[in-house]
């Protein structure tokens with residue numbers, strides 16, 4: 001490690017959020033940074049399929065600020081690819097297969113709404129997809145989709161941070177941090193500021209555990225054995241993302257109990273059952289990998305970014321739920337502008353909106 005004793009920033013957590021923040025602060029803004037994470041093989045960012053989907057859910061709703069987030073994400077990932085000589089971001093199309101007449105009606109409604117027109121593409125007749133796919137009601141395209149290979153992205157970022165000597169592979173112990181008048185002291189180092197990016201484990205953070213989280217476990221499978229006949233991402237109750245060598249990833253499950261990174265039998269059978277509604281020969285599938293992670297979802301489904309109400313030298317960059325790959329690039333730029341130049345955060349991302357949950361709120365105001 002570098003022997004720097006005074007740092008601009010300590011960043012706790014090196015998932016997508018912490019990695020992007022470390023990169024922006026160090027590489028683009030020239031700050032001194034130390035990122036701390038044991039870098040386990042399984043985290044939410046490692047389990048993620050990394051699909052950047054502009055229109056989601058049963059109700060076909062445009063994601064929050066997606067018209068700004070998608071271009072910002074593409075720009076950020078492409079810049080990092082170019083700078084570090086790697087490829088982990090891909091442009092994609094989703095072929096969404098109608099599950100019901102209801103969904104068909106909803107598409108017809110959405111296609112007339114100007115804000116949806118750039119994302120909703122062609123509509124296809126029933127039974128026009130490759131042989132293996134069941135599309136009895138037809139399908140339609142979602143355009144402008146991105147795909148971040150999160151596993152490869154994190155490997156590249158860990159290599160970069162290791163080379164820069166700014167990554168410490170250990171668990172940050174909260175008791176080792178003391179707050180000083182102008183910053184913090186941590187072990188032998190001092191810093192102006194600490195940014196916490198621990199994903200769902202923020203619930204163990206003594207300064208930010210009051211943030212109302214609703215973490216959700218998710219599981220995915222890597223499979224092969226059938227010819228999908230397309231490189232598009234397929235979606236019908238579950239999604240399927242073709243990757244290399246005839247393999248594809250399929251996900252995902254949602255569960256609010258037993259929050260850990262252990263894959264379950266129940267998760268696997270739920271995924272295979274969901275898939276059987278999309279593909280004709282589920283019995284031909286071979287499972288290559290089964291992963292689980294916990295999404296850092298918040299009560300109102302918007303991120304939690306901002307400074308601690310009492311200790312402005314501590315802040316949080318978290319709460320990206322099921323959309324970390326999509327949201328973090330733009331929000332990382334806005335968050336660093338806030339920290340360095342006092343630019344206000346988007347109120348829908350700012351932790352000020354949940355300040356009532358802070359135990360010290362009444363004394364502070």
Ligand SMILES: Cc1cc2nc3c(=O)[nH]c(=O)nc-3n(C[C@H](O)[C@H](O)[C@H](O)COP(=O)(O)OP(=O)(O)OC[C@H]3O[C@@H](n4cnc5c(N)ncnc54)[C@H](O)[C@@H]3O)c2cc1C
Nearest residue numbers: 013015016017045048049050051172199218293323324325
């Ligand atoms: C099954 C599944 C599928 C998903 N699919 C998608 C998708 O298609 N598209 C999309 O955009 N998002 C998807 N997501 C969501 C996405 O994974 C998250 O939004 C994103 O990974 C959150 O990143 P993060 O960096 O905030 O948290 P994490 O990835 O959880 O990273 C937190 C890091 O903090 C570290 N940490 C925690 N406590 C400490 C401590 N005390 N000291 C040091 N380090 C600590 C952990 O080791 C971890 O590395 C999916 C999630 C799951 C589970």
